[in-house]
Amino acid sequence: MNDARRRLPAVNSLLAAAEQAGLLQRFPRQVVVDAIRAILDSARGTGGGEPAHGWIEAVTHLAAEQSRLSLTRVVNATGVVLHTNLGRAPLAAAAVAAAEAACGYSALELDVGTGERGSRQDHLRSLLRQITGAADSLVVNNAAAALFLLLDALAGDGETIVSRGELIEIGGSFRIPDILAKSRSTLIEVGTTNRTRLRDYLQALSPRTRLILKVHQSNFQTTGFVEETALDELVSLGRSRGIPVLHDVGSGHVLDLSDWGLAGEPRVQDSVAAGATVVFSGDKLLGGPQAGIIVGPEEVIGCAASHPLARVLRPDKFTLAALEATLALYRDPAEAVVQIPALAMLTASREALGERAARLAALLPQATTGDGMSVVGGGAFPGAELPTVLVRVTAAAPDALLAALRKYDPPIVARATVDGVLFDVRTVQDGEFATIAAAVKAATSG
Numbered sequence: 001m002n003d004a005r006r007r008l009p010a011v012n013s014l015l016a017a018a019e020q021a022g023l024l025q026r027f028p029r030q031v032v033v034d035a036i037r038a039i040l041d042s043a044r045g046t047g048g049g050e051p052a053h054g055w056i057e058a059v060t061h062l063a064a065e066q067s068r069l070s071l072t073r074v075v076n077a078t079g080v081v082l083h084t085n086l087g088r089a090p091l092a093a094a095a096v097a098a099a100e101a102a103c104g105y106s107a108l109e110l111d112v113g114t115g116e117r118g119s120r121q122d123h124l125r126s127l128l129r130q131i132t133g134a135a136d137s138l139v140v141n142n143a144a145a146a147l148f149l150l151l152d153a154l155a156g157d158g159e160t161i162v163s164r165g166e167l168i169e170i171g172g173s174f175r176i177p178d179i180l181a182k183s184r185s186t187l188i189e190v191g192t193t194n195r196t197r198l199r200d201y202l203q204a205l206s207p208r209t210r211l212i213l214k215v216h217q218s219n220f221q222t223t224g225f226v227e228e229t230a231l232d233e234l235v236s237l238g239r240s241r242g243i244p245v246l247h248d249v250g251s252g253h254v255l256d257l258s259d260w261g262l263a264g265e266p267r268v269q270d271s272v273a274a275g276a277t278v279v280f281s282g283d284k285l286l287g288g289p290q291a292g293i294i295v296g297p298e299e300v301i302g303c304a305a306s307h308p309l310a311r312v313l314r315p316d317k318f319t320l321a322a323l324e325a326t327l328a329l330y331r332d333p334a335e336a337v338v339q340i341p342a343l344a345m346l347t348a349s350r351e352a353l354g355e356r357a358a359r360l361a362a363l364l365p366q367a368t369t370g371d372g373m374s375v376v377g378g379g380a381f382p383g384a385e386l387p388t389v390l391v392r393v394t395a396a397a398p399d400a401l402l403a404a405l406r407k408y409d410p411p412i413v414a415r416a417t418v419d420g421v422l423f424d425v426r427t428v429q430d431g432e433f434a435t436i437a438a439a440v441k442a443a444t445s446g
């Protein structure tokens with residue numbers, strides 16, 4: 001044993017020193033003891049002695065790190081508005097307030113008028129009817145769950161017809177054919193990857209056909225020699241045989257955003273008007289909490305609602321409260337674009353972004369600004385061009401600077417280029433500029 005190792009202090013003496021320093025008031029005793037052991041282990045492992053800033057400083061640092069919650073807020077400087085890894089849509093202030101109010105006891109399943117038991121779905125039905133035009137609605141945990149529930153409830157004892165061009169992968173673990181395989185419904189593929197005509201659906205109809213499914217190709221685009229069958233043609237075909245048509249539109253696009261260069265994504269109310277049952281996410285373009293929203297005719301919704309899986313997939317009170325408050329904002333579209341953060345970010349003007357980028361750049365050493373592109377994210381508007389203004393900080397090792405920024409409290413997520421780090425102010429809140437400046441300073445003065 002070398003001298004340094006022999007001179008390591010005992011756990012108990014460090015614990016006494018930690019208590020003197022007030023650490024036992026800040027952290028649970030076990031956290032401090034574990035931190036002491038870990039610091040001593042690492043000193044022993046490296047054959048070193050006392051850490052540079054002293055034992056207690058090292059223990060404090062580690063205990064604080066171990067006590068920090070893992071699911072923290074982060075600063076999104078990527079310019080990806082609906083960033084799945086960062087929790088997709090940030091909630092509107094009204095939605096946050098509603099979710100907070102629902103934290104204690106709430107009217108979740110109480111009809112306050114009659115005092116009778118109500119349904120948690122009742123809070124959303126009339127808003128969803130106003131916004132989408134659909135007679136009835138059902139909200140579940142997410143859109144993948146909604147799709148699974150509908151396939152099993154409507155077509156579990158028969159066949160579902162889908163175009164080969166729509167057997168898509170949404171992300172990592174979600175592929176339409178896999179969801180179909182797990183529901184009891186039999187997948188009947190029709191058409192080809194690039195072209196599917198009404199005739200293809202017609203030829204696939206059988207006495208066992210229970211559902212026609214149309215899926216929006218959300219995260220990619222096909223161009224060239226392509227053809228898909230229009231939704232209203234599918235609905236007419238379905239009606240002639242008494243078969244419902246389900247449209248998975250993905251993003252929950254409701255307002256017309258074409259003035260901001262965002263066009264081509266199907267809108268929920270148009271698919272409802274065409275006569276389909278529609279499925280969409282709550283936390284993509286809609287700008288609300290994670291949810292799978294189903295809107296459609298009463299008999300279809302009733303069938304899904306009475307399926308045992310509806311109970312398995314039911315949403316919690318925070319989700320429903322935040323969703324109700326988000327939907328309420330849609331009653332005034334001009335306000336919705338301002339109040340719903342995802343929509344406000346997507347519709348931010350080039351001038352406003354330029355002005356904000358200049359303000360952030362002024363807080364950073366040797367930063368420059370330049371033109372760039374933001375991304376909608378969440379599989380919505382995959383080809384959309386969203387011109388933005390980027391703030392660039394030069395760095396010899398951009399990945400190392402990115403990593404240091406991610407370690408900051410709160411973590412900051414930005415983009416790298418060959419010789420620097422880029423901050424897209426579109427997804428950064430004004431109140432976060434000072435945080436970015438402090439984090440860059442801490443990371444580059446190190």
Ligand SMILES: *Cc1c(COP(=O)(O)O)cnc(C)c1O
Nearest residue numbers: 142143144170218249250281379
């Ligand atoms: C995103 C998406 C889904 C999955 O939605 P989640 O709410 O994430 O489960 C399903 N279908 C389409 C077309 C999508 O774009």
